[in-house]
Amino acid sequence: MSGLSEPQTVRAPAEDTMFGPALRGWLAFMVLAIGWSVSRYYVGVANLEANGNPGWDTWLWWVPEIMVVVGILGLFILVVSLEASNHSRIANLANPTPFMRMSGEILPRLALVTALLIAAGLAMSFRAPPDDLQGQAARIMFIHVPAAWLSMACYTLTAISSAGYLIWRHPLADVSAKAAVPIGATFTLLALLTGSLWGKPMWGAYWVWDARLTSVLILFFLYLGLIALRQAIDDPGRAGRAAAILSLLGAVNIPIIKFSVNWWNTLHQPASVIRAGGPTIHPALLIPLLVMAFAFTLLFVALHMKAMRAEILRRRCEAMIAIHVRGGGEAANV
Amino acid sequence: MNAFLALIGRDLRLALRQGSAVGTALGFYLVAVAIIPLGLGPDLNLLSRIAPGILWISFLLSAVLSVDALFQEDRDDGSLDALVLGPLPAELIAASKSIAHWVTTCVPLIVVTPLAGLLLNIQAEALPKLLAALLAGTVGVSFVAGAGAALTLGLRKGALLLPLLILPLFTPFLIFGVGAMATSAGAFEQSILLLFALSLFSVAAMPFAAALALRLGLE
Amino acid sequence: MKRGGTFSLARIEPIPGANLALSRTLAVEAVVAEGLDCQRGGRTVVSGISFRVEAGRALALRGPNGSGKTTLLRTIAGYLQPAAGGIEVIRPAACASKPADEGVYHYIGHANGIKPRLSVIENVSFWQGFYSGAADVEAAEDALDAFGLLNLASFSAGHLSQGQARRLGLARLLAARRPVWLLDEPQAALDVASTRLLERAIAAHLASGGLAIVSTHLDLALPDALILELGKPQPAQ
Numbered sequence: 001m002s003g004l005s006e007p008q009t010v011r012a013p014a015e016d017t018m019f020g021p022a023l024r025g026w027l028a029f030m031v032l033a034i035g036w037s038v039s040r041y042y043v044g045v046a047n048l049e050a051n052g053n054p055g056w057d058t059w060l061w062w063v064p065e066i067m068v069v070v071g072i073l074g075l076f077i078l079v080v081s082l083e084a085s086n087h088s089r090i091a092n093l094a095n096p097t098p099f100m101r102m103s104g105e106i107l108p109r110l111a112l113v114t115a116l117l118i119a120a121g122l123a124m125s126f127r128a129p130p131d132d133l134q135g136q137a138a139r140i141m142f143i144h145v146p147a148a149w150l151s152m153a154c155y156t157l158t159a160i161s162s163a164g165y166l167i168w169r170h171p172l173a174d175v176s177a178k179a180a181v182p183i184g185a186t187f188t189l190l191a192l193l194t195g196s197l198w199g200k201p202m203w204g205a206y207w208v209w210d211a212r213l214t215s216v217l218i219l220f221f222l223y224l225g226l227i228a229l230r231q232a233i234d235d236p237g238r239a240g241r242a243a244a245i246l247s248l249l250g251a252v253n254i255p256i257i258k259f260s261v262n263w264w265n266t267l268h269q270p271a272s273v274i275r276a277g278g279p280t281i282h283p284a285l286l287i288p289l290l291v292m293a294f295a296f297t298l299l300f301v302a303l304h305m306k307a308m309r310a311e312i313l314r315r316r317c318e319a320m321i322a323i324h325v326r327g328g329g330e331a332a333n334v
Numbered sequence: 335m336n337a338f339l340a341l342i343g344r345d346l347r348l349a350l351r352q353g354s355a356v357g358t359a360l361g362f363y364l365v366a367v368a369i370i371p372l373g374l375g376p377d378l379n380l381l382s383r384i385a386p387g388i389l390w391i392s393f394l395l396s397a398v399l400s401v402d403a404l405f406q407e408d409r410d411d412g413s414l415d416a417l418v419l420g421p422l423p424a425e426l427i428a429a430s431k432s433i434a435h436w437v438t439t440c441v442p443l444i445v446v447t448p449l450a451g452l453l454l455n456i457q458a459e460a461l462p463k464l465l466a467a468l469l470a471g472t473v474g475v476s477f478v479a480g481a482g483a484a485l486t487l488g489l490r491k492g493a494l495l496l497p498l499l500i501l502p503l504f505t506p507f508l509i510f511g512v513g514a515m516a517t518s519a520g521a522f523e524q525s526i527l528l529l530f531a532l533s534l535f536s537v538a539a540m541p542f543a544a545a546l547a548l549r550l551g552l553e
Numbered sequence: 554m555k556r557g558g559t560f561s562l563a564r565i566e567p568i569p570g571a572n573l574a575l576s577r578t579l580a581v582e583a584v585v586a587e588g589l590d591c592q593r594g595g596r597t598v599v600s601g602i603s604f605r606v607e608a609g610r611a612l613a614l615r616g617p618n619g620s621g622k623t624t625l626l627r628t629i630a631g632y633l634q635p636a637a638g639g640i641e642v643i644r645p646a647a648c649a650s651k652p653a654d655e656g657v658y659h660y661i662g663h664a665n666g667i668k669p670r671l672s673v674i675e676n677v678s679f680w681q682g683f684y685s686g687a688a689d690v691e692a693a694e695d696a697l698d699a700f701g702l703l704n705l706a707s708f709s710a711g712h713l714s715q716g717q718a719r720r721l722g723l724a725r726l727l728a729a730r731r732p733v734w735l736l737d738e739p740q741a742a743l744d745v746a747s748t749r750l751l752e753r754a755i756a757a758h759l760a761s762g763g764l765a766i767v768s769t770h771l772d773l774a775l776p777d778a779l780i781l782e783l784g785k786p787q788p789a790q
Contacts (some may be wrong), residue, residue, distance in 0.1 A: 225499040260506035340682040411663025
């Protein structure tokens with residue numbers, strides 16, 4: 001408007017005031033510490049419970065430590081490259097146009113591969129021999145287990161995207177977090193429904209208050225909270241940041257909730273695929289399961305990409321409508 | 335530090351003069367406890383067995399419903415604007431609010447818990463354990479609820495949204511709080527220590543989330 | 554302890570100078586904005602604002618409703634993130650070690666920040682103690698006196714009229730000293746006599762080396778203030 005006098009030095013826009021370096025460091029530390037302790041629990045304690053020995057002698061024992069070292073290296077490289085490129089890398093990623101072009105090319109092929117893999121996985125699932133103890137009902141595992149895995153993976157992705165949005169104000173990260181939540185909620189619901197269908201013949205009831213079912217139910221409520229919070233706030237920027245804070249709050253709490261629910265009640269069979277002593281499932285069942293898990297993961301990636309594209313397009317439409325309205329509706333059509 | 339104490343002092347004084355807020359939480363707590371036997375039947379053995387669970391659930395519900403106004407009044411009358419410009423970082427403002435909530439809501443609720451327990455025929459030896467668990471755990475409850483209140487600050491349906499966001503995060507408190515009543519050896523000590531750990535973690539971590547949300551709420 | 558009689562313009566003593574002088578550590582040389590774009594709710598409300606206000610001057614923000622005066626003030630105070638450009642508080646070299654904008658601002662918006670359940674003196678004492686870290690009854694009473702509220706000190710703030718409540722809100726400006734005042738329509742609800750009190754407080758603040766950024770209509774006299782006219786709401790680009 002009007003320059004009243006010559007300004008002297010002027011501070012750069014304070015875009016980082018929400019996350020100073022100390023808070024970033026603290027966050028990185030928290031992520032590493034939580035990651036280490038959770039994986040240490042699964043690799044060490046769970047192994048001890050399952051096999052009676054902690055499994056020192058296998059290389060798998062060192063996976064948490066390797067993860068931490070890789071994480072520190074990755075963070076270091078990230079920080080150095082950010083400093084070197086003066087945020088240009090993030091700025092490029094933040095521009096949705098390359099993402100739209102890239103995803104537009106990838107998505108049809110990805111969808112095709114996903115469809116083929118799901119078909120193959122389903123065929124293998126039905127050709128697999130029936131389980132010795134559980135009979136035909138065990139086949140639902142081929143849907144249930146991948147859905148349960150993805151319900152967690154999807155929350156992890158939401159939390160990482162949220163952190164990216166809060167730290168770098170990277171709009172694509174917000175789009176990613178927003179797109180992931182309903183998909184994650186759907187997979188969680190799928191895991192719950194198939195679990196309860198499986199539970200009827202196995203446990204004699206559609207729902208038992210078993211530790212794992214309960215913690216997945218709570219995860220579902222966390223997803224619902226994220227959706228509700230986003231819907232309750234009109235300003236999309238504010239909604240995105242509030243949802244990001246909530247999803248990080250949930251991410252920090254999920255290991256605690258899981259631990260407490262395990263403590264509360266353990267009826268469910270112990271983890272049987274990922275553990276240091278090797279899988280306890282017969283390969284005839286394991287291979288279809290892994291194929292289905294991979295197919296579901298691809299399905300998730302495809303759905304997520306599609307949802308992100310839809311969200312970006314929706315935001316463009318909103319922006320165009322806003323310009324149109326504030327311009328007094330001169331252009332007759334949008 | 336003085337500013338921190340001044341803020342807590344003001345909130346305590348306000349709660350004291352505004353007695354109705356504390357009274358409402360207390361009333362809600364007692365009504366919630368009293369209405370459950372109406373649904374379960376008057377069997378005293380059953381009630382005394384599930385009394386700790388009923389008391390904890392009613393407690394958490396009262397805490398979450400009373401926390402709604404924690405920042406809302408300060409935001410509406412412009413105090414929050416002035417508070418964040420003061421010498422305290424927003425993290426400490428959030429922490430002081432949570433402390434004030436604990437003192438003005440959780441402590442009175444703990445004080446009437448023996449009375450509520452009486453209604454449910456709670457066993458005499460379970461009562462001290464329950465009170466100890468409440469004292470250890472509810473500090474963390476106030477801090478988690480504070481973060482939730484900051485997150486729903488200024489939302490139209492905030493009061494309805496808040497329990498949906500916050501109650502899942504209360505799961506560990508509920509589990510270990512009721513777990514402290516278990517009769518097995520060491521269950522009490524273990525649960526109390528875990529409740530302390532939860533409270534410490536919440537005191538350390540929640541103000542950061544609350545501060546982020548507060549800054550958002552001022553926009 | 555001074556107790557004023559009934560409020561009248563003639564009885565107002567000059568604002569005590571000792572209380573007003575800004576200590577060295579509080580001093581500010583200037584507030585500078587450069588190319589500032591302010592946004593609210595994801596929408597740019599004002600754009601291209603540049604100004605420099607030296608200590609001892611006031612900046613008056615003028616403009617019709619919706620021209621973004623409040624948004625600009627809230628951006629300066631740090632509640633809102635600027636969409637572009639920046640604001641800098643220039644402090645004397647003597648206190649350059651402190652973060653530039655820490656503890657610099659007072660912001661008075663449309664709401665007064667007072668609690669009806671607390672008495673008038675408790676309200677102002679709280680802000681005094683909160684901002685300065687040490688309770689100082691003298692300072693709180695002087696601040697009330699300057700806005701003609703000392704005789705109401707022990708009454709509950711809930712009994713105050715709109716104008717009195719506004720004055721009580723403004724009293725925190727004097728109860729705890731800060732070099733930069735950001736005032737959003739401070740004369741709203743004030744009668745003529747009270748507006749004179751406000752003008753006097755602002756003049757004394759400027760004279761003691763402070764500066765003020767005030768959104769106002771013409772009814773608040775700010776002698777030799779810089780004036781920034783904000784335009785009408787911008788149509789689409």
